[in-house]
Amino acid sequence: MPEPGLDMADRTNDFAFKIGTVNGTGSASANGLIMQAIFRMGIPCTGKNVFPSNIQGLPTWYEVRVSGDGYSARTPEFDLIVAMNPATYERDIADVRPGGYLLHDSSWPMAKEFLRDDINFLGVPLGEMCVREFKGARVRILMKNIAYAGALAALLSMDLDVIRRMIREKFAAKPKLIGSNYKAIELGYDYAMEHFDCPLPIRLETMDATSDHVLMDGNTAAALGCVFAGATVGAWYPITPSTSLMDGFQRFCERFRKDPETGERNFFIAQAEDELAAAGVVVGAGWAGARAFTPTSGPGISLMSEFIGLAYYAEVPSVFVDVQRVGPSTGMPTRTQQGDIAAVAYASHGDTKHIALFPANPEESFHMAVEAFDLAERFQTPVFLVQDLDIGMNDWMIPKLTWDDNFAPDRGKVLGADELERIKKFYRYMDVDGDGIPYRSLPGVHPKGAYFTRGSGHTSRGTYTEDADEYTEVMDRLRKKIDSAASEVPSPAIEMREGAGMALVTIGSCDGAVREAADILESQGVPVDYMRVRGFPFDPLVREFLDAHELNFVVEQNRDAQLKRLLVTETEVDPARIHSVLDYGGFPLSAAFVAGEVNERLGLTPDDRKLRPAAERPEGAVA
Amino acid sequence: MPEPGLDMADRTNDFAFKIGTVNGTGSASANGLIMQAIFRMGIPCTGKNVFPSNIQGLPTWYEVRVSGDGYSARTPEFDLIVAMNPATYERDIADVRPGGYLLHDSSWPMAKEFLRDDINFLGVPLGEMCVREFKGARVRILMKNIAYAGALAALLSMDLDVIRRMIREKFAAKPKLIGSNYKAIELGYDYAMEHFDCPLPIRLETMDATSDHVLMDGNTAAALGCVFAGATVGAWYPITPSTSLMDGFQRFCERFRKDPETGERNFFIAQAEDELAAAGVVVGAGWAGARAFTPTSGPGISLMSEFIGLAYYAEVPSVFVDVQRVGPSTGMPTRTQQGDIAAVAYASHGDTKHIALFPANPEESFHMAVEAFDLAERFQTPVFLVQDLDIGMNDWMIPKLTWDDNFAPDRGKVLGADELERIKKFYRYMDVDGDGIPYRSLPGVHPKGAYFTRGSGHTSRGTYTEDADEYTEVMDRLRKKIDSAASEVPSPAIEMREGAGMALVTIGSCDGAVREAADILESQGVPVDYMRVRGFPFDPLVREFLDAHELNFVVEQNRDAQLKRLLVTETEVDPARIHSVLDYGGFPLSAAFVAGEVNERLGLTPDDRKLRPAAERPEGAVA
Amino acid sequence: MTYIPKPAVRHPGLGANELGLHMRDYEGTISTLCAGCGHDSVTAAVIQAFYELSIPPHRIAKMSGIGCSAKTPAYFVEQAHGFNGVHGRMPALATGANAANRDLYYIGISGDGDSLSIGLGQFCHAIRRNVNMLYVLENNGVYGLTKGQFSASADIGSRSKRGVPNKSEPIDPVALALTLGATFVARGFSGDKQQLIPLLKAGLMHKGFAFIDVISPCVTFNDHVGSTKSYLYTRHHGHELVPVDFVPIRSEISAPSNNGGRTSITMHDGSMVRFRKVPEDYDPTDRLSAYEHYRSLQNRGEVVTGLLYLDPSGEDMHDDNATTSTPLSEMSHEDLCPGSEQMDALMEEFR
Amino acid sequence: MTYIPKPAVRHPGLGANELGLHMRDYEGTISTLCAGCGHDSVTAAVIQAFYELSIPPHRIAKMSGIGCSAKTPAYFVEQAHGFNGVHGRMPALATGANAANRDLYYIGISGDGDSLSIGLGQFCHAIRRNVNMLYVLENNGVYGLTKGQFSASADIGSRSKRGVPNKSEPIDPVALALTLGATFVARGFSGDKQQLIPLLKAGLMHKGFAFIDVISPCVTFNDHVGSTKSYLYTRHHGHELVPVDFVPIRSEISAPSNNGGRTSITMHDGSMVRFRKVPEDYDPTDRLSAYEHYRSLQNRGEVVTGLLYLDPSGEDMHDDNATTSTPLSEMSHEDLCPGSEQMDALMEEFR
């Protein structure tokens, strides 16, 4: 029996572990069980899937960070690794931090060359036990997963009652599965209790910090947003990591939007033949008066660009959700990145500019999804909800979503039959109110509302033109219209700190890591202000904030500093004030990396720093 | 008979006129005849087509500027208008500058309300004469065109011998048409001589300024560039204004690349089913070792963006010609703009950046087309030749193109069978030379050269990866590779003037107007330096130039200051030094507009200026 | 704005329809197509079909892509909403619009470039999806608007002139629609309004995807490969004999009004097309025999016209989806939003 | 890197081929597909076909789009050049590569999502263009790689289970290829290598576009609409019975090796597919009867396999283009550049 606790201080409710398995072996359930149990113990936690772009047989990991302080960013340092995949033993063992633990299946001996003496090996004969206790290959594979969950329960001091209750809930419809799951949990639990000094210094202790929260991924949240916003038409072409958004929309619609008696559905989902068609369906539906959206990822944005330009120029409300993955081209479909910021802002040829919203977590995914439809209809234009794989597909702890029944959707300037009847003549693209936003009519409502929508040159009256002045009039109004959205999109999230001389600026899912980095920097005697951009075109506050700081570190997850590029061109801030901190290897950002980069730019040597040195940066971290 | 010369000083070899007709009536021949005759008289001239996006029955104009000084920009001031289209009488009459001339068909009376007494009306009974002299509707319509050319010959003092020679050349294959054309010329000529005080003060006088020149449009020139560069595969989907480029390529290939005996062709043209396919054909052909290209326009760029990203990431040489038209969306297909600069620079989702070349005239179209293939193969990446409708479809006077038979194409780092045989192992994406450019192999050459090309994550060895470091290594090399092209693309054209305190910066077809504007400004006591950007990524000289001037006016033809945006983000010059002068109504830029805008920004009142006031700006000109 | 006078598509002889509307109420803006263009004849037929069916103009949605053909929705029923989208992507726009509002009459007008090249995928999938619309393909074998390149159906109208053997087949939209399971497949000829108008009316009344391929000659670029008189030939051979921008004014081609089963019609370029109407006793409800009939006559060089196939079952994409009968675009927010109670309950499931 | 052991596709019994190469010289990297995936069986057949034809590995170009199927070119003939492009656009890449170098053996591997949804237009136009290549569609009725959404051919393999009447037809690639004029049309089944290998060999040797639709079951997402056991159902209904990411390891389906004309095969989900080989005396050179034969058996619920149509005339897109026989990619600049003299002469024409 190894000596648990080797070089490890007490780390109650503050540690990270991951579970390495093979995809297709059903480990997601066990991992979810573990994560949920911690959450139900009232302890803040986040879970991240690291999975391959195939269906079965390749390595996959589930990373859990437990943080009583509520930090949610990924940390690339693991105190414990459950290594269930022999193919990745070497890598997993190398990834355990000195003094940490490796839990593995000791049914077969571990190869000598992998052993490290600065970590603790916790061998549990999972395979052996499951072969002994269960029958059939399929059940044995599945129960082995549950068994490691049991071992973890003992090692980390999870509440067994919580776990049992979860199993009961889960298999309520198939009660005879409950017994075998109980059994498997106990197998692992008992073995660990017997053979190791449980719990480990990394351990859980019940708190009350999650009772107002839920565990949810951003695609589910955004899907809910679409349902609550009243979206009725969803069109899509499957693409990782956006697929689960439409799955969610479908699921919620089947539940909330189907007449229980007639089976009639208040929604229409089109699995289109490709992304061009999906965009077309959305534009067609938006034109005809439905709230319509399509979820996609980078390659889809490229393919949709022609239609996006049409929707911009013909002024058709439409919502595009870009769940970003690693580009360019097919890139790494199961890894996260923020590489489409620039592509989305000016998508399509010619002069265009688009409203975009950048949620930082599933809570914002929900609210911004709702807002996207309002903005699309108010401004009669494509609106982009830009999230990423990390937000979209990972488990986040967020405050329970609530809904205000007084919410009334902003359908924008749509003329009804009565209004059309009253007015003398309807001109689709006339700036009647002087705010750049024209009035719109829907097909079928009234003969006076009829006009000919087109992506070719048109006048403010909606007629065809090749005349310079007539064309320019509409284009200038369009610029004014979109620019005026700057103060209507979500304003930046700003946090000022006492004595801060410089600032961290970021976007989207970098939020957690960058705010945590600000805490680290402050603890190192370097207080920094913080701004997270939440919408495009940029709120005037963005420029003000940048101007107020001599030094702005713009932290983002792409190679080419796309947010910085946008900030410089759109706010015309002096580029000399802006420094980039970039990480784009496909993993969610870590606070240590951000703090390390800032320190390095500030010329602090590693000795000056109080926390982790730069060497502990996540894979692929580059300045 | 009106009084020619009303308020008109002598303007020998320095004036502009246009001919308004109906499209489909065959006026292009007559207009070409006129233009060519002036050119053959040795006088510098340029011709611009203003045509509608349909086939028959709508107004169309041909604008000719005659400039002994060699200015080639469009001027929106017309000294004479040939108004052959009653539907546009009103507009045409309004467009004549005070003191100028309107030539019209007086077979039918001109409506009273159109008359202006500050211009000269020159009525020629063209219809009547042609009905009298010719038989058949078709011949009458065609001959009426030739007849107005005859009248112009008299009024402007064209050399009739030149015209007759041209007619003989033109109809060499069908000599019996020569007589009727002679006749038609004479009808117009004689009538004008008899009824007007010929020649007018705007008149031609033989010079010797064109003997080393040709008249050519940029699509023809670029097509020639493709042929001479050794392009063998052309793929396209028809789109105005790029169509004539492939027409030209086909024509030249039929002539130069077909075995006269066997009929075998050294080229392959694929009229693809759409732009996505055209791009795919080019990428496939580039991968297999051919020099391949596709001509398109804005909507095509949008549709091609997915493939462009693939070619960038998989490093496949490919040439894209974007003949820009007015966007966004379908926009105005027969009008010119520079609206795709931004779209092209970073086309496709994810982090990308592309080499782009910006010719200013057909001469550069030719040379840059050749260079595009060299750069594409040297850097193994998509290269964009970005011109516009004005360059592509209008008649420009350029120096005769010459060809250096010592030219050897730069095929880049391609390993042959012998080299592959010798090396130990071939790794497709390895930075062997430290210059960011890997070695390439072609399919079919040698088993050792085989590798699996993909747009998904790959290592420097060419294998699949989802690993952060391996992915990042390739992405960082790609950035380095493309950035290193900055000093290989054509360097900016720079002209410094004595005592200049500020600068005009521009791109592409704005060249003529901006250089002429510099002359105007100098004549007004405001000397300015001049820079025209010719390639992207920007040569280091670009930044130097911008930094050397407190005030840089960036002149371009789009609404959103796309060149300025690129300059600011890529050079990180302080945006405060840069001011935009924008014109985007679809007409080629005029010098008066540019000079006027600059004056206005400098706070000069109209009285301070020596030349034309701002009111004479072209339609659609906006700051 | 047009210079060349167009034949006015007015029929003063006809009175008001059931809605009290006249033919002119179904007209649009003046056509800017070439004089004699087949598409203008189709427009006239469409006007008459809507008029005869007494469809309220504003309940019509006119959808199109880009091309000469795609312009035509501007030329009929001015009081209908129109959407002239992007090239080849009309089917997606129509699908979306129909998804949002199932109660309108959808008519899509397309060209052979629009439908068979850039838009082929969308065309096929609209068939598969069985969108409730009338889809009219104005088929001229060329890309009219970009000046006469051959389209994927280039052979249409010139079967007799096929020269090179073993060249790949043109894409035949009728055979394709039959193969893909379209629920209404017909072919018409722009010059035969007598046949076309009833087909259009039937297509408009059909529930599901109604496809009509209309042979609609392009008077301007009606050339054949290899013809030395062709526009392309003229353009590609140095010395011009005719100015390249000259478009002679021609009148539309029309078929004798009471022709029987078979008619030979001379096209603008002198070629002859043999049209053959489906026989009186033809049964359009058997898909496989429709295909056989169509193909065997085609192999004999005849262009079959008429209603070729009809699936009378009357279901469309909304039936497949079980969409509610109220148009989705007209549902109130209350009907759509689950509300706070449901939200609160749902949240418990995410713990 | 794979955890689940794959059946090694080695046949030690077979000796060297004409080039002195062994079967293993035609293998690729280890498959990362699910254990039992039909695509792996196709891969094995492809390996054997190349081996038996003694084609030099480096003279093969392997083209694909994106999908599980599209990954497979990595798993055969490692010494061949491969291009795994973007989703649905393999035909264009293959056309371009073939245009550049007509002398290689082109094999394209696609999926039903890749070919019949996003890539439908490109698939049809590659047929029309008659690109000289073997195009293998690994047809499983689902989008494997994105986890089991139904594809446009969803009915394949589950004809017997069609429930809802009058739903639009699936897109049938064989009927489509026949209709569009493909010069070689066949269907195989991943489980029947005995039939598949000769078809692959014939397709590789065919000059022009050779299309083989291979029914290749997806062991993981082989579900049917409406089935309560299906993956989608499990995923969409709150309480899970089986972990959503559990993929049971199954063995590939194979047909009895000496089956006669007709065989019924049970799929992983228990459904039965009735395969029917074309009869011995079948004449594959008549396109219209091929279509009839295919369709009528299909209407009886049978999936016809074998060589359905063959145009033996032996022309391809290069013949249509009269391309020179030397691959364009190998032409020297001297052969391609007109040179200064021609330039000077040409300039005189622009004055």
Ligand SMILES: Cc1ncc(C[n+]2csc(CCOP(=O)(O)OP(=O)(O)O)c2C)c(N)n1
């Ligand atoms: C994306 C895109 N590519 C190309 C074009 C240019 N274009 C306009 S119409 C057309 C072809 C039209 O042919 P068809 O559909 O047969 O219509 P027709 O003019 O013959 O009626 C093309 C290629 C375009 N508008 N958009």
Ligand SMILES: Cc1ncc(C[n+]2csc(CCOP(=O)(O)OP(=O)(O)O)c2C)c(N)n1
């Ligand atoms: C442009 C684009 N859209 C979507 C995707 C996501 N995607 C990858 S594979 C695939 C479908 C694959 O289905 P199929 O071609 O049938 O192959 P299979 O996996 O079934 O063999 C999809 C939708 C993508 N890679 N690119």
Ligand code: SF4
């Ligand atoms: S070019 Fe042809 S299709 Fe277009 S309007 Fe003219 S005749 Fe009709």
Ligand code: SF4
């Ligand atoms: S998901 Fe289906 S198609 Fe993909 S590898 Fe697995 S079994 Fe094969």
Ligand SMILES: [Mg+2]
């Ligand atoms: Mg057409």
Ligand SMILES: [Mg+2]
């Ligand atoms: Mg599939």
